Amino acid sequence: MIEYVEDKDIIARRIARFFKSGDVVNLGIGLPTLVGNYVPADVTVILQSENGLLGLGPAPAPGLADKDLTNAGAQPVTILPGGCFFDSATSFGIIRGGHVDYTVLGVLEVDQHGNLANYKIPGKMVPGMGGAMDLVAGSRIVIAATTHFEKSGAAKLKHRCSLPLTAAGEVDMVVTDVGFFILMGGQFRLMEYFPPYTPEWIMEKTDADIVVASDCFCCKE
Amino acid sequence: MIEKPVIGTAEAAAMVKSGAVVHVGGFLGCGSPDKVLAALVAAGTKNLTLVCNDTAVINAKTGVANGVAPLIQNHQFSRAIVSHIGTNAETQRQMNAGEMIVDLVPQGTLAERIRAAGNGLGGILTPTGVGTEVEEGKTKLTVNDKVYLLEEPLPGDVALIKARKADRAGNLVYSKTARNFNPLMATACTLVIAEVEEIVEIGDIDPDQVHTPSIFVDYLVKG
Numbered sequence: 341m342i343e344y345v346e347d348k349d350i351i352a353r354r355i356a357r358f359f360k361s362g363d364v365v366n367l368g369i370g371l372p373t374l375v376g377n378y379v380p381a382d383v384t385v386i387l388q389s390e391n392g393l394l395g396l397g398p399a400p401a402p403g404l405a406d407k408d409l410t411n412a413g414a415q416p417v418t419i420l421p422g423g424c425f426f427d428s429a430t431s432f433g434i435i436r437g438g439h440v441d442y443t444v445l446g447v448l449e450v451d452q453h454g455n456l457a458n459y460k461i462p463g464k465m466v467p468g469m470g471g472a473m474d475l476v477a478g479s480r481i482v483i484a485a486t487t488h489f490e491k492s493g494a495a496k497l498k499h500r501c502s503l504p505l506t507a508a509g510e511v512d513m514v515v516t517d518v519g520f521f522i523l524m525g526g527q528f529r530l531m532e533y534f535p536p537y538t539p540e541w542i543m544e545k546t547d548a549d550i551v552v553a554s555d556c557f558c559c560k561e
Numbered sequence: 562m563i564e565k566p567v568i569g570t571a572e573a574a575a576m577v578k579s580g581a582v583v584h585v586g587g588f589l590g591c592g593s594p595d596k597v598l599a600a601l602v603a604a605g606t607k608n609l610t611l612v613c614n615d616t617a618v619i620n621a622k623t624g625v626a627n628g629v630a631p632l633i634q635n636h637q638f639s640r641a642i643v644s645h646i647g648t649n650a651e652t653q654r655q656m657n658a659g660e661m662i663v664d665l666v667p668q669g670t671l672a673e674r675i676r677a678a679g680n681g682l683g684g685i686l687t688p689t690g691v692g693t694e695v696e697e698g699k700t701k702l703t704v705n706d707k708v709y710l711l712e713e714p715l716p717g718d719v720a721l722i723k724a725r726k727a728d729r730a731g732n733l734v735y736s737k738t739a740r741n742f743n744p745l746m747a748t749a750c751t752l753v754i755a756e757v758e759e760i761v762e763i764g765d766i767d768p769d770q771v772h773t774p775s776i777f778v779d780y781l782v783k784g
Contacts, residue, residue: 390668391588392738407591408725408739414589414618414648425737427744427772428588428614429676432669436689455692466656466665467647468615469695474669477689508692 342541346487347517350534353378354559355444355483355515359385363441364434366390366475369413372444372485388440390471392431395423412471435471436478443479445472447486447514449501452548454511454523456484457503469506476507488516488546495546497521497528518542520559527551532559562763565731567781570600573754576780577601577719582610584675584717584746589648590617590627592739594723594756596784601721602631611638612675612717614668614742615645616652636660642715644668667695670712672745678714679748679777685712720750723784724773727757728764731778732771740772747777756784 348371356378359365366388367373379385387396389411396411397418405416419425426434434440449457456476459469476482486496497514514521519533519542528550533539539552574597577583587593609632617628626634626649633641633651640662646652655661666674673685686709690696700711722743725736733755735743747753755778 389738391591392741406737408736410589410591410738412588414591419737425735425740427735427740428668428672428742429745432672436669436687466653468643468645468665469667470615470645470647471668473667473693473695474687474689477687477691478669505693507689 342536342538344489344518348374348487350517351485351487351515353561354520354532355485356380357561358483359383359442362386364388364394364439366435366440366443366479368443368445368472370446372446375444375485388434389417390431390435390475392427393419393423393425395420397423432471432474435474438478438480440475440479442481442483443475444483444485445476447484447496449496449498449503450484450486450511450514451498451501452523452528453500453526454509455501456482456506456511457501458506460504462504472506476510481512482510484511484514486514486516488518495548497546497548499548521550529553530556532557534559562730562775564729564763565775565778565781567760567783570596570782571604573597573780573782574600574604574606576752576754577604577606577609577721579606579608581718582612582716584720584750585611585613585629586720586722586741586743586746587617587628588614588738588741590630592723592735592741592743593617593628594721594782594784595628597721597754597756597782598629598632601637602635605635605637607637608639609637611641611643612715613641613643614671615643616641616649618648619651621650640664642666642671644671671715672742674712674715675742675745675749678716679745682714684714686710687712715749717746717750718752720746720753722746722753722755724755724757726759726761726766727755727778727781728761728766728775730763731755731775731781732766733757733773733778734766734770735772744773747773753778754780754782756782758784
């Protein structure tokens with residue numbers, strides 16, 4: 341009997357291992373922000389923030405916040421040496437122009453066709469898309485980062501999204517706290533599973549088409 | 562070089578007439594012209610259309626409102642054209658109650674529509690929003706086998722922007738991420754009022770370091 345325990349850190353840790361030095365990465369608000377904590381020490385990624393900076397640094401020391409230096413979530417941040425600032429048109433030129441290697445976004449629903457819904461629950465929660473639609477449409481590789489299940493117990497991985505889409509067919513990979521999937525041929529392809537979960541358990545608990553890759557393995561890191 | 566008038570905040574607010582389309586710089590309040598916005602709250606001008614990245618932040622715990630949020634609370638906008646309203650519960654309430662129309666626009670599309678308005682373009686083609694609700698009612702064009710949406714320019718009557726520094730000619734320099742939409746809005750509105758922290762003499766800003774050329778700016782306000 342396998343019992344599911346939500347684990348956001350395992351998602352962030354796995355995603356951080358995709359990056360290589362020099363990659364330009366945009367991390368969304370919430371769970372995706374955690375990814376920044378796990379980038380290996382020997383890898384230097386360039387973090388982009390859509391409000392207008394490249395070379396995002398850590399939070400400032402207490403008392404050193406600058407009112408003119410925030411991230412896209414309005415939190416005070418710092419900029420690393422060699423970083424730079426730009427206006428919103430340039431920022432989205434970077435994003436839409438394919439100059440961002442990875443964007444990592446949160447999920448309300450993601451489906452096997454690579455559709456993502458993460459900005460609106462009609463009649464309930466309408467925060468707006470912000471920069472998410474541009475990030476998903478423009479980034480080279482789109483990673484959806486999410487706990488595998490909703491509070492209700494249903495998997496967030498679907499046959500077909502029912503909520504309004506953020507973008508159609510743009511998601512490349514999904515990393516949850518049970519495994520890592522790539523989107524291919526209208527299916528979720530399970531590449532890695534995280535113990536104690538097994539491919540059989542994941543397929544049983546997920547109402548979507550999943551195939552297990554021939555080289556799928558148990559990832560213990 | 563011609564000097565630009567330096568006016569007070571109340572005088573600036575009085576230039577915003579009822580019914581105007583007002584572009585306001587800032588990203589969740591960072592880089593908004595707070596002094597001019599406070600004067601506009603005091604003036605109480607209604608029936609405005611807001612063009613801004615977002616409707617700023619009302620802190621759920623403290624109730625502190627920044628950027629354009631006090632104008633929202635004061636019911637001064639009948640319409641808001643923005644990319645994000647998730648940090649202002651009052652915007653959501655007014656939208657749900659039918660007190661204010663909210664048009665949600667993807668952030669990059671918003672930036673380009675403003676840029677198009679200020680740059681003499683009839684619109685822009687973007688892949689953002691294809692296959693989503695955003696495409697509804699819009700012309701789709703296929704260029705080199707890729708589908709784009711035609712997004713129209715978004716001009717304004719008045720731009721209320723914020724810069725770190727101006728010279729008396731109106732050349733502007735922004736600070737860090739407080740730049741955001743400000744330089745785009747400076748190009749896109751009939752009347753441009755720049756609130757700045759410091760006004761220096763003509764010649765004191767290196768021409769190579771100017772972010773917004775003086776010709777876009779009509780009035781300066783010392784913030």
